[in-house]
Amino acid sequence: MKRILQTCMAVVLCLTILTGQAAALTASERFRRAADIINERGLIAEQSPIPQETIDEDAVYLEDNPDALSNILNDILSGMDAHSMYLTAEEYQAGFSTLSGYAGIGIAVAQTDDGLIIREVVRHSPAAEAGMQVDDRLIAIDGKDVTQTPLSEIGTLLQGETGSTVRVTVERDGKKVDFSLIRETILSENVSARQAAPGVEYIAISAFSSMNDAEDFEEIWNGLDEKETKAVILDLRDNGGGMIDAALAMLDLMIEPKTKIATMHYREDQGGDEVYYSTGGGLPLNKITVLVNGNTASAAELMAGVLHEVGGATLxxxxxxxxxxxxxxxxxxxxxxxxxxxxxxxxxxxxxxxxGLTPDVEAHALRTIRGYLKDAAPLDETKPVRYGEQSAQAKAVCQRLHALGYLAEPTDVLDTPALGALRRFQTDAGLGTRLNADTDTLQALSLACESASSRGRMIDDVYYTALALCTEAAQKPLRYEPQADGSWRAA
Structure with missing residues (x-):
């Protein structure tokens, strides 16, 4: 999709230059300019352009009613298709925040008893490139001491115009470290992964904000063979889309054969149909399941549909x-x-x-964690559970792991699947893996369930449906052989 991005960027640059060279345009002039662009570039306008008579009439009306610009343009656009719209900068930022981002350095800060501590450094951000680290203590911004500054004001100090410089001082291991950073547009991190079960990887993509997302996905996908992954759960629920380029790059990593994967249909005067093919060589997995819902849209639907039709994935x-x-x-x-x-x-x-796309297996999250735990066995936070133990206490642990999404089928035994789920929880809770459910783990488990219940979280039966399919597929032999040099070959 490079051509799309290049064309889009050229239009943005041209409009920005024209605006900068002239005095502020009237609403009538802005309307004529927008109408021309719609007729010249809009897909629907190729067959149904805005009549010149309509443009002239609306332009005259706007000379005396400039506040009607947005309503007139949106009335015209809504008659063309369901997705075109004219937005103020504020409306655009609110509606497309995953694409527009903010200008900053890419850190998340928490107020603790030890001061302002960096809790997250966004990948690919100025902070990450400069070497800022999680657990650094923030002590100054642009030479100003911020150790007593309210957390609510820190974001304002760190953010600013794209391309501007900010100086940040942190304390690390008792020593001050200074950074001079150039602010960039910071986009959210949209790709995450974890092992769902032996041989099963769970990958969530919340949006396609930039090619950074494709790079993050590539790092995850290229590491699957080292884990001897046999099946993947790809979660595209609530993914509203974004950059088609990023979605196509991820698809190319996943598809095994060299084949046609998608067609982009443009106006004839912009090139007509552009067909995309995979390069082939995707990791041969036993199963891919794709989680979708009513908020899976656009580029996310493209990914789900291609994986279903070409990659044999189950929706x-x-x-x-x-x-x-x-x-x-x-x-x-x-x-x-x-x-x-x-x-x-x-x-x-x-x-x-x-x-839309209809799933192969329909599933819904219908149970609340709060409701499920009302009927669960009581958990005694002072009574550890050993591996292999069969008891009411083991059942209580398994039920809570199930409620939080770690264990598909809770029993009254802390068996091998339950221990694997427990270790994943312990890792996520920052406890380190252990051979049993000790008191620290039990307390963390109880707190996690209370937090999830208070936020009205549901038990993810959609995920568990996919996990059952992938767990079954993971019982079959690997379709590839990992090599000592980190590569793989087909079995």
């Missing part, structure tokens, strides 16, 4: 949103024109705009 969950069109995001005189410019087509079934 689990509920019907997807049904957004099969892509948009340019064009900055226009301080506001934004989000304009449909292409339709995405799957290699077999074609488009899904307005229809």
């Amino acid at each position: 689990v969950g509920s019907k997807t949103y049904g957004k099969g069109q892509g948009q340019y995001h064009l900055k226009l005189d301080g506001d934004y024109l989000v304009l449909t410019c292409l339709e995405m087509l799957l290699p077999g079934s074609g488009g899904w705009e307005g229809k």
Whole structure:
């Protein structure tokens, strides 16, 4: 999708230059400019352009009613398709925050008894590139002592204009370390992974914000063979899409054969259909399940559909949103024109705009953790549970691991599957893996369940449905042989 991005960036640059060279445009002039762009670049406008008579009439009306600009443009755009819109900068930031991000250095800070402690350093950020670390203590920003500054003000001090410089001083191992950082647009980290069960990897993608997401995914995917992974649960629930380029790059890593994977349909005067092929060589897994729901949309639907039709993946969950069109995001005189410019087509079934994708296995999260634990065995936080122990206390531990998403089928025995789930919880809780459920683990387990209950969390039966499918697939032999040099070959 490089051509899409290059075209979009060229339009943004052109509009920004024109705006900077002239006095502020009137609402009528801004409307004419937007209407011209819609007619020149909009997919639907290729067949149904805005009539010149309408443009002239609305432009005259806006001379006396400039506040009507947004309403007039959005009335026109809504008549073309469901996704094009004209937004103020504030509306755009609120609606597309995963794409627009913020300008900063990429750290998350927490207020503790020891002061302002860095709890997260965003990958690929200025802070990460400069060597800032988790657990560094923040002591100064631009030479100003911030040890007594409220946490609510720290973000304001660290953020600023893209390209501007901020000096940050931290304390590490009793020594001061100074950093001079150039602020960049910081996007959220959208790709995460963990082992769900022996031979089964769980990968969640919450959005496709930038090619950084594709790089993060590549690092995870290329490490699967070292874990002798046999099956993958790919969670695309609540993923509203983003950069098609990033989704296609991830798909190319996953698809085994060299084959057609997607078609992007543009206007004829912008090149018409552009077909994409996989390069082949994806890791031969026994199973891929893709979790979807009503908020899985756009590039996420593209990924789910391609994996289903080409990669043989099983879709689990509920019907997807049904957004099969892509948009340019064009900055226009301080506001934004989000304009449909292409339709995405799957290699077999074609488009899904307005229809969505129907899962192979329908599943829903219908149980609350609070409700489930009301009927669970009571947990005694002072009574450790040993590996292999069969008891009511072991059942209580297993039920809580199930409620939190670590154990598919709770029993009254802390057996091998339950111990694996317990160790994953211990790792996530920062306890380190242990051979039993000791008192520290029991207390952490109880607190985690209380927190999840208070936030109204549901037991993820969609995930457990997929986990059962993947666990069964993981019982079969590996379809590849890991090599000593870190590569693999087909079995």
